[in-house]
């Protein structure tokens with residue numbers, strides 16, 4: 001049975017069942033990734049930025065002979081933001097290739113169409129069944145990044161400590177657990193407007209104005225995701241010359257996510273990229289003692305950032321692709337195939 005599902009009001013058993021399916025998917029498709037935990041999963045699935053909406057559906061197996069509800073074997077949600085619907089679909093490996101994934105996409109696509117949105121985007125992990133799945137539905141590849149993973153157990157900490165201090169005169173670094181201090185929010189937002197060197201996936205919206213930045217930090221906290229920031233401050237002007245953001249999610253706290261790393265154009269060439277990332281890792285080592293890995297996403301053309309990441313010990317892991325499709329075409333194609 002497929003039905004619309006609200007994670008806010010769902011029973012704990014249902015949330016736990018979605019978690020089981022997610023972990024079965026990870027074990028099948030990304031076996032090196034840490035399994036997710038239930039901690040703040042409900043909030044992760046339900047909290048959104050102001051002005052955005054997430055709509056979810058689940059596919060639930062029939063009740064067992066004891067009358068207890070069956071497990072949730074499929075889950076789809078679509079996040080409506082700007083003019084695009086961002087889709088995520090999960091089908092338990094035990095029931096794949098039965099048409100469930102296609103059915104879930106059609107449900108979400110119909111709603112996105114009715115809501116007046118033009119296109120659907122989706123992140124697709126390279127070398128998994130999702131590539132053939134989305135291509136079979138007519139999605140086309142827009143953008144490819146490389147995910148890299150850093151094993152903190154293999155880091156050369158003395159070398160890192162040296163990198164963290166190898167910054168030009170006239171700058172100093174500040175570590176800000178939880179987010180930038182309020183008196184630096186405006187300078188921080190100005191630096192974020194420099195998007196050339198982002199370490200970030202395209203579907204993850206960056207926040208360029210102070211209010212949006214506050215909202216974005218607040219949303220992260222509500223979703224159980226703890227941001228850490230290292231800033232490079234230009235002492236003369238008080239401007240934020242560089243920043244790097246890492247988020248430790250309650251759902252997989254042993255593997256953190258690197259978000260944006262930005263060095264403002266006028267402040268390039270002073271070792272800021274290397275220093276802020278090295279300082280971040282040193283700080284995380286004491287702030288998050290259970291953290292074992294950090295993952296980051298880079299455009300393949302971003303050679304400068306890939307070089308610094310390699311020096312820090314990041315190893316390329318997978319292609320991470322963005323696909324998109326015109327919603328009206330997708331709905332017509334799927335309806336016609338039924």
Ligand SMILES: CC(C)(COP(=O)(O)OP(=O)(O)OC[C@H]1O[C@@H](n2cnc3c(N)ncnc32)[C@H](O)[C@@H]1OP(=O)(O)O)[C@@H](O)C(=O)NCCC(=O)NCCS
Pocket residue numbers: 025026029030088089090091092095096097098099100101102103125128129130131132133134136
């Ligand atoms: C991608 C996914 C949703 C597909 O679900 P599914 O229920 O197996 O898909 P369907 O049965 O509806 O398949 C529809 C079509 O997609 C294509 N397809 C799906 N899986 C495929 C595979 N492994 N190889 C080749 N083609 C495939 C086929 O054309 C298929 O039609 P067919 O079976 O008639 O040939 C599922 O594999 C999944 O949940 N993957 C994880 C996705 C994810 O987001 N992961 C994130 C963490 S890794």
